[in-house]
Structures are given as structure tokens and as C-alpha cells.
Amino acid sequence: MTSSTLIKSFERAKENGRAALLTYTVGGDPDKKTSLDIFKSIADSGVDIIECGLGHGANIGDGGAIQDSTYRALSSGIITDDIFEIIKEFKTDYETDVIIMTYQNKIMAYGEDNFLKKCINSKVSGIICVDWPWPLNLNFAKKCKENSIVFIQLLCPTTNEDRLKSILSDAHDVVYYVSMLSTTGQKLKVSSDEIKKRFNLIKEISPDKKCIIGFGITADTINDFKDTDACVVGSALCREITRSIDEKLNPATNVGNMVNDLKQKLRS
Amino acid sequence: MKLEKGIPLIDQHDPNGYWGGKFGGNQIAESLNHPIEELSREFEKLRNDETFIAERDYYFKNFVGAPTPFIKLENLTKHLGGAQIYCKLVSKATGGAHKAYNAVVHSLICKRLGKTYIGGDTGAGYAGKMLSMAAAKFNLKCKIFMGAKDVERQSINVFSMRSYGAEVVPVNSGSQTLVDAVSECMRWWTSENEEAHMCVGSTVGPTIFVKICAWSTAQISREMKKQVIDEFGEVPKDMKLINCVGGGSSAAGFWNEWIDYDNVELIGVEAGGPEGSSKHAAPLTNDSPIGVLHGATQYVIQDDQGEIEETESISAGLDYPGVSPLHCFLKETGRARYTSASDEEAIEAFQLVSKNEGFVSPSLEPSHAFAEAIKIAPKLSKDTIIVVDSCGDSAKDSKIIAERLGYKI
Numbered sequence: 001m002t003s004s005t006l007i008k009s010f011e012r013a014k015e016n017g018r019a020a021l022l023t024y025t026v027g028g029d030p031d032k033k034t035s036l037d038i039f040k041s042i043a044d045s046g047v048d049i050i051e052c053g054l055g056h057g058a059n060i061g062d063g064g065a066i067q068d069s070t071y072r073a074l075s076s077g078i079i080t081d082d083i084f085e086i087i088k089e090f091k092t093d094y095e096t097d098v099i100i101m102t103y104q105n106k107i108m109a110y111g112e113d114n115f116l117k118k119c120i121n122s123k124v125s126g127i128i129c130v131d132w133p134w135p136l137n138l139n140f141a142k143k144c145k146e147n148s149i150v151f152i153q154l155l156c157p158t159t160n161e162d163r164l165k166s167i168l169s170d171a172h173d174v175v176y177y178v179s180m181l182s183t184t185g186q187k188l189k190v191s192s193d194e195i196k197k198r199f200n201l202i203k204e205i206s207p208d209k210k211c212i213i214g215f216g217i218t219a220d221t222i223n224d225f226k227d228t229d230a231c232v233v234g235s236a237l238c239r240e241i242t243r244s245i246d247e248k249l250n251p252a253t254n255v256g257n258m259v260n261d262l263k264q265k266l267r268s
Numbered sequence: 269m270k271l272e273k274g275i276p277l278i279d280q281h282d283p284n285g286y287w288g289g290k291f292g293g294n295q296i297a298e299s300l301n302h303p304i305e306e307l308s309r310e311f312e313k314l315r316n317d318e319t320f321i322a323e324r325d326y327y328f329k330n331f332v333g334a335p336t337p338f339i340k341l342e343n344l345t346k347h348l349g350g351a352q353i354y355c356k357l358v359s360k361a362t363g364g365a366h367k368a369y370n371a372v373v374h375s376l377i378c379k380r381l382g383k384t385y386i387g388g389d390t391g392a393g394y395a396g397k398m399l400s401m402a403a404a405k406f407n408l409k410c411k412i413f414m415g416a417k418d419v420e421r422q423s424i425n426v427f428s429m430r431s432y433g434a435e436v437v438p439v440n441s442g443s444q445t446l447v448d449a450v451s452e453c454m455r456w457w458t459s460e461n462e463e464a465h466m467c468v469g470s471t472v473g474p475t476i477f478v479k480i481c482a483w484s485t486a487q488i489s490r491e492m493k494k495q496v497i498d499e500f501g502e503v504p505k506d507m508k509l510i511n512c513v514g515g516g517s518s519a520a521g522f523w524n525e526w527i528d529y530d531n532v533e534l535i536g537v538e539a540g541g542p543e544g545s546s547k548h549a550a551p552l553t554n555d556s557p558i559g560v561l562h563g564a565t566q567y568v569i570q571d572d573q574g575e576i577e578e579t580e581s582i583s584a585g586l587d588y589p590g591v592s593p594l595h596c597f598l599k600e601t602g603r604a605r606y607t608s609a610s611d612e613e614a615i616e617a618f619q620l621v622s623k624n625e626g627f628v629s630p631s632l633e634p635s636h637a638f639a640e641a642i643k644i645a646p647k648l649s650k651d652t653i654i655v656v657d658s659c660g661d662s663a664k665d666s667k668i669i670a671e672r673l674g675y676k677i
Contacts (some may be wrong), residue, residue: 037307042309056574056575057575058442058447058448058511058561058575060296060297060562061458062453062455071441079573080573104295105559105560106573107574108558108559108560109557109571109572109574110574131295131296131560133298133301133598134299135284136294154297154298155298156301156302158299159298159302178298178299181461182299182458182459183458183459
């Protein structure tokens with residue numbers, strides 16, 4: 001079952017004495033082939049889980065760097081099927097888990113059932129949907145579960161304790177803690193200690209659930225989170241893709257190097 | 269899907285915020301859940317608070333200038349023959365459009381929330397202009413998000429906003445119009461919601477924003493109901509209320525008090541875009557697919573990938589790919605009828621109304637509504653009363669209209 005492989009990715013990292021490393025890049029940025037190369041390079045650099053963005057132009061949660069990536073992918077004509085193809089091809093050579101992060105309208109337009117069928121077919125392990133909050137997402141989350149796909153519920157600093165408990169009680173094996181009130185890629189405006197305090201509260205309520213921490217984490221702060229379950233770096237990688245394209249360098253190599261460095265920092 | 273009588277339209281949603289179990293909702297990032305709950309609680313409290321209502325009415329009367337005139341367009345009626353045409357001259361509200369109502373209410377709410385910073389989106393620039401105006405009056409720091417293309421084509425309103433001390437942020441992403449301005453404003457609020465309040469400029473966005481906006485613009489029909497009864501002695505047996513629909517805030521307010529009157533027909537006119545072009549901003553008229561935009565489920569112009577498509581209209585205020593969940597609900601229940609007018613029809617209507625009436629010079633948005641009135645009036649009897657909401661003044665569009673008609677100004 002797909003979902004158990006996802007849990008194993010967290011456990012393997014824990015056995016190595018560190019948090020799992022997740023990367024976020026937009027699928028199809030800047031084009032299909034390069035995007036696949038980027039995933040492979042990230043996997044070769046030892047990432048634990050790949051978060052693949054299925055970008056949406058009218059997004060309400062992305063910061064500038066990810067918006068640029070989304071814009072590049074969409075303007076190169078990337079459609080939802082391309083994202084599934086990239087993931088499917090990646091999964092023929094790699095066991096690294098892939099999670100899709102997207103917006104509700106992308107799933108609606110594709111059709112919920114079709115979307116899940118394609119997820120299974122291309123071995124997607126989980127789905128994060130930014131603008132589909134609990135409890136509105138419960139029907140879809142149930143469908144995901146029936147298909148062994150983890151629907152990852154989102155939590156944030158202002159999710160009050162009652163809501164936190166309710167969400168956690170409905171959540172599947174993995175949840176995502178948005179570490180600060182912001183769009184992606186902004187400067188960390190809360191301390192690592194504060195973030196860990198909330199992380200610990202989540203773990204206290206639900207010790208068995210794996211909790212990914214995301215938003216504002218960079219090479220400078222990632223080591224602070226090595227004792228947590230998992231953390232995501234996204235905007236820094238998207239910026240690196242932009243820089244590589246601008247300077248006519250190979251984005252796959254550069255993003256891979258960056259991931260290597262992040263992983264070292266998470267270990268040390 | 270059924271409309272209930274005796275219950276305000278804005279309250280006819282289910283516990284999750286969906287009208288008819290289908291339109292609206294709060295499809296938002298988790299980070300916005302808390303401020304939206306806080307705002308919803310505050311609004312429910314305030315709408316039942318007599319001192320708040322008195323305060324609202326005070327500003328509506330003395331600052332916005334309520335009531336706006338309700339007048340008969342004698343020359344236009346004579347020119348067209350057929351139905352008698354009346355006009356609710358909402359463009360006489362301070363600032364030149366209906367957007368002042370929502371701006372005042374949001375500013376008052378902002379203060380009640382103990383916040384000193386307000387941000388909002390704008391398309392034609394009216395919503396931004398009125399919000400900046402209200403923010404200046406109520407000593408609030410103000411930030412307005414506006415598509416870069418709109419900043420360019422509505423420069424007169426941009427000038428006003430800056431004069432009132434607002435920071436105008438041109439949004440360069442996507443089509444650089446209202447849709448992108450709203451997205452950017454919501455992103456901003458996601459980061460700043462602990463300190464700042466957000467005003468959505470129309471009856472769109474998460475449920476609470478739809479409600480606050482329609483509750484504010486309802487002033488239009490509240491005062492008009494009295495004016496209609498003063499004029500006719502009773503509610504006319506056959507009355508048609510025609511209003512343009514972009515996001516739908518003006519129409520929602522113009523119709524609010526009349527929803528339960530079966531003899532009052534509600535006609536919404538969307539932007540059909542240039543004649544012969546496949547681009548339009550008329551998701552209701554053209555049965556666009558249902559999707560999620562800016563936190564709410566609605567008919568929205570999109571491709572088969574769920575990407576929002578660019579719209580095209582001469583009227584910046586109607587140039588929005590989605591539409592209020594309230595109008596989706598009114599369409600689905602059959603209570604309102606929706607149609608569209610082209611850019612050309614709107615321009616012709618502007619010319620005909622201005623030339624015949626002088627005192628009424630509609631902006632491009634209500635010119636769409638007048639186009640429909642002009643189309644149907646000659647076929648109707650003189651016992652039919654048509655009321656058009658002239659919700660904006662043409663001054664802001666002078667440049668666009670003059671260029672279109674070959675004048676240099």
C-alpha cells in the first residue's frame with residue numbers, strides 16, 4: 001500500500017537520527033524533461049520525500065518564487081496529465097515517495113475520481129490541497145484513504161486547540177504544520193523554538209501521526225528542526241531554478257547540490 | 269435548490285457557507301480560518317447592535333449621501349416608446365459609485381476589531397478609491413491591490429487613491445486585472461491578518477465577505493423601496509430591475525429588498541466583451557463550469573485544466589472571471605435572469621442615455637444594464653416599470669469612451 005511506504009520514509013529518516021527532508025518544486029518547471037531531471041537529481045541527492053506542485057495560476061497561498069515557477073510551467077503548456085506523466089516516469093526508476101501539492105480547482109476540473117485514479121496509476125503517495133480546509137475536505141479525504149493515498153491535513157499557528165484536536169482526529173497518518181502566517185517563501189517570522197513548541201503540542205495530541213513542518217525553512221534554519229519528523233524546503237529551490245535558467249546553468253545539477261547541502265545540514 | 273421567503277438572501281446559506289448547498293463556502297488556506305471566524309463572529313454581533321447600525325446610517329446619510337435620487341428618465345422613455353424607464357442614480361453617492369457602502373462598513377468593522385490597517389482589491393478602481401477615502405476618514409492605514417493593466421486604464425481613480433494616502437500596489441501576475449488583484453490581496457491578508465483587516469471589494473470571496481458586502485449595498489434597495497412607494501403609491505404590478513453584474517455587489521444591493529416580490533423581475537447584465545470575440549466576462553450567461561475561485565465555489569470562466577481564463581471587457585469593473593455565489597444561487601433558483609451586453613452595445617447605451625438625459629451619464633458598467641433596458645423597453649407596455657441601477661458615473665471612463673468615439677481629450 002502506498003501510504004505505508006510514505007510512513008516508512010519518515011521512519012527511515014528517524015532511524016538515521018534526523019528529520020525527513022522534503023523538497024517542493026513545481027512540476028513541469030521549466031518544462032517536462034527538465035522537471036523530471038530535477039526530481040531525479042533531488043532523489044539522487046538523498047531527499048526523503050518529493051513534493052510536486054501542480055501549479056494553479058489563481059493560487060492564494062504561493063509567494064513570489066513559487067509563483068514564478070508556476071507561471072513558467074503553465075506558460076510552457078504544462079497540463080495536469082503532464083504532471084502525472086512526470087511522476088510516473090520518475091517512479092519507474094525511483095522509490096522515493098511523491099506527494100502532490102495543489103489547489104482545489106485543479107482537482108475539481110480534472111474530476112475527483114479521475115484525479116485519484118491517475119494518482120494511483122502514477123504511484124503518488126499523498127495529496128496536499130492548500131485551499132481545501134478541514135472539514136470541507138473530509139469526503140475527498142475519505143476517497144483518498146480508500147485508495148491508500150494519504151490526504152495531508154494542514155495546521156497552522158492560529159488553529160485553536162479544539163480545531164487542532166478535531167483535525168488530528170480525522171487526519172490520516174501525516175499532517176502538515178504551516179509554521180507561520182504567510183505565503184510560501186517569506187522570511188521566518190517566528191523562532192524555531194516557537195515552531196517546535198507547536199510541533200510538540202501536535203505530537204502530544206497525536207503521537208503516531210507524522211508532522212511535516214513547512215514555510216520559511218532555509219539552509220540557515222533547517223538544522224533547528226533535525227529532531228522533528230520532517231521539514232520542507234521549497235521557495236529556495238524554486239529560486240535556484242530561476243537563477244539557473246537566468247544564468248544558463250543546469251537547474252537539475254544546481255538544485256541537486258542544494259538538496260545535498262540541506263541534507264548535510266540536517267544531519268550535522 | 270430553493271429560495272426561502274422571509275429570510276435575508278445573505279443568510280440563506282448552510283452551516284458551511286454554501287448557498288443552495290453548492291455556491292460559496294470558505295475554500296481557503298488554514299491560515300485564514302481564524303481571522304475569518306473572528307470576522308464572522310464580529311459581524312453577526314454588529315449587525316444586531318443598534319449603536320453600530322446608527323453609526324452606519326449616520327455615515328451613509330452624511331458622508332455617502334443616502335438616499336441617492338430615484339428619477340424617471342422621461343426623454344429616454346419617450347425616445348424608446350414602451351415601458352417607463354426609471355433610474356436609481358447610485359452614481360450620486362460620494363465617490364461616484366455604490367462601492368462606498370461596503371468601504372464604510374468594512375472600515376467601521378476594522379475599527380471595532382481593534383485593527384488600524386486595512387487592505388483591499390480593486391478592478392475599475394472604485395472599490396479602491398472608496399476604501400482609501402473611508403480609510404482616510406477613519407484614520408486607517410490603507411493598501412490597495414490593483415492589476416497593473418487596471419492601474420493603467422483607470423488612472424483617474426489611482427490618482428484619487430494616492431491622494432487619500434493609500435498605497436496602491438500594482439499586481440503584475442497573470443492577466444494583471446481584478447482576478448490577480450484579489451489573489452494578491454488574499455495572499456497579503458494570509459501574512460498580515462493578525463494586524464490587518466481585509467475588505468473584499470465585491471460580493472465575492474469567502475462567505476463572510478459576500479455577506480458583509482451585500483449587507484452594505486442593501487442600502488440601495490432599502491432606500492429605493494420607499495422611493496418607489498412614494499412615486500407609485502404601491503409596488504408596481506410589473507416592475508423590472510436591471511443591474512450590471514461583474515462580481516455582483518451592486519445588483520445584490522439593488523435587489524435585496526425585492527427578492528420576495530414575485531412581480532418584480534430581476535435582470536442581471538454581464539459583460540459580453542467585444543462583438544465577435546470569444547472572450548467575455550459573462551460566466552452566468554454563458555454557463556461557465558463551476559469551480560473554486562478566491563475561496564468560493566461559483567460559475568467561473570476557466571479552461572479544462574481549471575486555469576482561470578482571461579476575460580475581456582471595455583468595462584474594468586465587470587472584467588472578472590467569476591461571479592458572486594449569491595448570483596449563482598439566484599440563477600439556479602430561477603429568481604433572476606442573466607444576460608450580457610457587448611462592449612459596443614454598452615457604448616451605444618452610454619451615448620443614448622447621456623444625450624437624452626444629461627443628468628445621467630452612466631459609467632461603462634451600468635451602460636451594460638442600460639443596453640438591456642434599451643433592448644427590451646420598446647417591446648413592453650407603458651404599464652411596465654423598468655428601473656436601471658446607474659451605479660457608476662462616466663467621469664472615470666472619459667478617456668476610454670472618448671478614444672472609442674474618436675475624440676481627443
